[in-house]
Amino acid sequence: MRGGLSAIIKKELARFFTDPRSVITTILLPGLMIFALYSFMGEAMTGLYRVSDDYEAQVYVVNMPESLRPVLEGQGTEIQTAAPGDLAGLRDKITNKEVDLLVVFPEGFDQAVAARLSAKGGAAEDGVGLSVSPTGLAAPPNVEIYYNSTRTESSGAYEAASQLLQGYRDTLFTTYTVNAVPDPAVASPYDLASAQDQAGFIISSLLPMLIIIFLFSGCMAVAPESSAGEKERGTIATLLVTPLKRHELAIGKIISLSLIALLAAVSSFVGILLSLPRLIGGAPEGMADASIYGLNEYALLLAVILTTVLLFVGLISVLSAFARTVKEASTLVMPLMIAVMLVGVLGSFAGAQSNLLYYLIPAYNSAQCMAGIFSFTPNVAAIGITIAANLVLTAACVFALTRMFNSERIVFSR
Amino acid sequence: MGVVLRAERLTKTFKLSKKQQNLEHTAETMRTAANNLSFDVGKGEVFGLLGPNGAGKTTTLRMLSTLIKPDSGDATVEGHSIVREPEQVRAAIGFLTSELRLEDFFTPDYLFGFFSQLRGIDAATTERRKRELFERFGISEFAGVKVGSLSTGMKQKASLVISIVHDPGIIIFDEPTNGLDVITARVVTDYLKELRDSGKTIILSTHIFSLVEKLCDRVGIIIEGRMTACDTLDAITRDASLEDRFFELFVEAGGEVA
Numbered sequence: 020m021r022g023g024l025s026a027i028i029k030k031e032l033a034r035f036f037t038d039p040r041s042v043i044t045t046i047l048l049p050g051l052m053i054f055a056l057y058s059f060m061g062e063a064m065t066g067l068y069r070v071s072d073d074y075e076a077q078v079y080v081v082n083m084p085e086s087l088r089p090v091l092e093g094q095g096t097e098i099q100t101a102a103p104g105d106l107a108g109l110r111d112k113i114t115n116k117e118v119d120l121l122v123v124f125p126e127g128f129d130q131a132v133a134a135r136l137s138a139k140g141g142a143a144e145d146g147v148g149l150s151v152s153p154t155g156l157a158a159p160p161n162v163e164i165y166y167n168s169t170r171t172e173s174s175g176a177y178e179a180a181s182q183l184l185q186g187y188r189d190t191l192f193t194t195y196t197v198n199a200v201p202d203p204a205v206a207s208p209y210d211l212a213s214a215q216d217q218a219g220f221i222i223s224s225l226l227p228m229l230i231i232i233f234l235f236s237g238c239m240a241v242a243p244e245s246s247a248g249e250k251e252r253g254t255i256a257t258l259l260v261t262p263l264k265r266h267e268l269a270i271g272k273i274i275s276l277s278l279i280a281l282l283a284a285v286s287s288f289v290g291i292l293l294s295l296p297r298l299i300g301g302a303p304e305g306m307a308d309a310s311i312y313g314l315n316e317y318a319l320l321l322a323v324i325l326t327t328v329l330l331f332v333g334l335i336s337v338l339s340a341f342a343r344t345v346k347e348a349s350t351l352v353m354p355l356m357i358a359v360m361l362v363g364v365l366g367s368f369a370g371a372q373s374n375l376l377y378y379l380i381p382a383y384n385s386a387q388c389m390a391g392i393f394s395f396t397p398n399v400a401a402i403g404i405t406i407a408a409n410l411v412l413t414a415a416c417v418f419a420l421t422r423m424f425n426s427e428r429i430v431f432s433r
Numbered sequence: 434m435g436v437v438l439r440a441e442r443l444t445k446t447f448k449l450s451k452k453q454q455n456l457e458h459t460a461e462t463m464r465t466a467a468n469n470l471s472f473d474v475g476k477g478e479v480f481g482l483l484g485p486n487g488a489g490k491t492t493t494l495r496m497l498s499t500l501i502k503p504d505s506g507d508a509t510v511e512g513h514s515i516v517r518e519p520e521q522v523r524a525a526i527g528f529l530t531s532e533l534r535l536e537d538f539f540t541p542d543y544l545f546g547f548f549s550q551l552r553g554i555d556a557a558t559t560e561r562r563k564r565e566l567f568e569r570f571g572i573s574e575f576a577g578v579k580v581g582s583l584s585t586g587m588k589q590k591a592s593l594v595i596s597i598v599h600d601p602g603i604i605i606f607d608e609p610t611n612g613l614d615v616i617t618a619r620v621v622t623d624y625l626k627e628l629r630d631s632g633k634t635i636i637l638s639t640h641i642f643s644l645v646e647k648l649c650d651r652v653g654i655i656i657e658g659r660m661t662a663c664d665t666l667d668a669i670t671r672d673a674s675l676e677d678r679f680f681e682l683f684v685e686a687g688g689e690v691a
């Protein structure tokens with residue numbers, strides 16, 4: 020009977036889409052929740068390490084040397100001078116997070132530096148190697164910088180101060196520089212990875228795992244309800260007394276449920292994409308932009324995702340058909356879920372697998388393919404094998420489900 | 434009068450689960466629910482399977498409607514074997530039982546269309562039959578209400594109507610009045626009479642004597658999976674009432690009436 024398959028698909032879709040509650044809970048909510056959660060996480064994470072722009076650091080200096088005064092005071096932070104007697108009190112205040120930074124220069128810093136400079140300079144003029152330590156010279160003057168690493172403002176000030184002092188030291192005596200940055204306000208020009216590659220790198224290590232998880236959750240939301248649910252409510256027998264072929268019922272269910280699960284996964288996916296810029300805070304503009312991928316990547320991705328969903332729905336439906344109730348089905352599917360997540364995570368984080376046999380492993384193959392596509396290094400043979408393996412396994416699920424719908428022990432178990 | 438349904442030595446044995454053994458206080462691990470059942474049903478006839486609870490009536494009707502397969506034996510429905518040609522059998526019959534549920538989420542209107550499509554009925558015929566049957570059972574008013582919100586009686590009527598969307602020539606009805614309120618039960622028995630009068634073949638099962646007396650031309654009495662008598666109602670009830678005759682057979686078969 021030809022109308023059977025389309026009637027089943029239409030019915031399953033109608034059941035889902037004309038019920039606002041199921042549309043909201045399985046399609047809209049996951050995407051919204053992920054967007055809200057991840058945006059919030061991203062905000063919270065960047066907020067944790069960011070100092071507000073108008074923050075005035077509390078900085079104290081003891082024995083400010085004249086040579087450094089213009090450099091230090093030119094930073095736009097008001098620097099307060101303290102007497103050596105205030106040291107203990109100021110250190111306590113740093114511990115208590117009332118003061119951010121205390122810089123203590125040894126007395127006679129400028130003179131000590133000058134003495135060492137002339138000693139080294141003399142040695143150089145004499146043509147003696149620098150490795151020979153100048154004898155009869157006092158130990159180098161040490162600048163103490165006290166700060167509190169648990170306070171972001173304090174760490175920030177510490178980093179700025181030590182950079183400044185090291186920079187000053189380098190200008191006094193420069194042999195060579197490495198990756199000198201003319202203007203600290205400009206991002207380092209030395210990393211030549213393209214913004215596209217950087218985004219691909221982040222996305223390829225994170226997304227495949229997330230997508231596998233969302234695909235499976237999407238399938239979990241609809242498949243047990245449809246096969247164990249129909250058994251539980253006794254509506255499946257009503258279908259089985261019609262001339263509808265059992266394989267039409269199995270295929271119809273798997274196709275329609277896959278469509279729904281796919282939508283649920285797409286919703287989660289869109290939620291991630293929208294929240295990525297905020298999740299990867301501080302990343303350069305446009306870095307987490309989905310538009311870095313072209314039509315080819317999306318087409319391959321879609322093929323991998325579609326066949327993965329078909330397989331997941333197939334597997335969950337078969338397991339659920341053993342169960343008498345939806346609850347029992349969820350319990351039965353748990354081990355499968357754990358296995359899929361584990362294998363999916365392995366596939367996402369393992370380096371690209373060159374042995375094509377690995378692409379026969381469900382979930383692992385999908386994760387690997389997606390990671391490859393996201394990092395612009397898709398392995399076409401591997402993707403082909405993955406898609407074929409997924410389809411063959413789905414066909415096996417259809418076959419098993421057909422057998423089960425035919426089996427009175429499954430349908431009319433007591 | 435041609436035979437449209439012929440059951441030949443139908444046998445079905447179930448494994449009893451532990452739960453079931455406890456429930457029925459039995460140590461048996463197997464139960465032969467249908468034991469070598471043979472009977473014929475002629476065209477246009479109303480055939481009743483009469484028996485106490487657990488006699489094997491539902492099992493027999495489920496085999497006839499191809500929901501379960503016999504362990505041995507076979508039956509033909511309009512010449513099609515229930516074992517080898519289940520799809521043709523399903524196309525020829527309408528199977529009704531209170532165990533066949535409709536999905537709560539849909540309306541009778543939608544379900545009528547859905548099941549008509551499953552059975553390959555064209556749109557015009559579907560509309561016509563829907564109007565007739567909904568009118569006949571007073572469903573029209575509730576056609577757009579989700580099954581889950583219907584009263585029990587209305588649900589049962591909707592379920593009945595949907596089992597016969599394809600106007601089957603043979604109707605198999607397991608316990609037609611079981612669980613129905615008196616009014617719905619009356620509507621259903623009246624409709625069965627109508628179907629009989631319009632020439633349909635009906636096979637029903639029941640444990641209610643009066644229903645057999647009211648409707649059936651012929652009756653098979655089954656006790657513990659065995660056919661203990663199978664004849665016209667008149668032949669079986671020659672000198673006694675159906676009830677008395679049943680208990681005679683019941684005691685003969687080794688049954689105990691406490």
Ligand SMILES: Nc1ncnc2c1ncn2[C@@H]1O[C@H](COP(=O)(O)OP(=O)(O)O)[C@@H](O)[C@H]1O
Nearest residue numbers: 431433447448466485486487488489490491492
């Ligand atoms: N699926 C099944 N599994 C195990 N036992 C069953 C099953 N179906 C029926 N039985 C058993 O078979 C016997 C006949 O049942 P049934 O055909 O439902 O009787 P009736 O319909 O006449 O009341 C009962 O003892 C019942 O417990």
Ligand SMILES: [Mg+2]
Nearest residue numbers: 490491492608
């Ligand atoms: Mg019964």
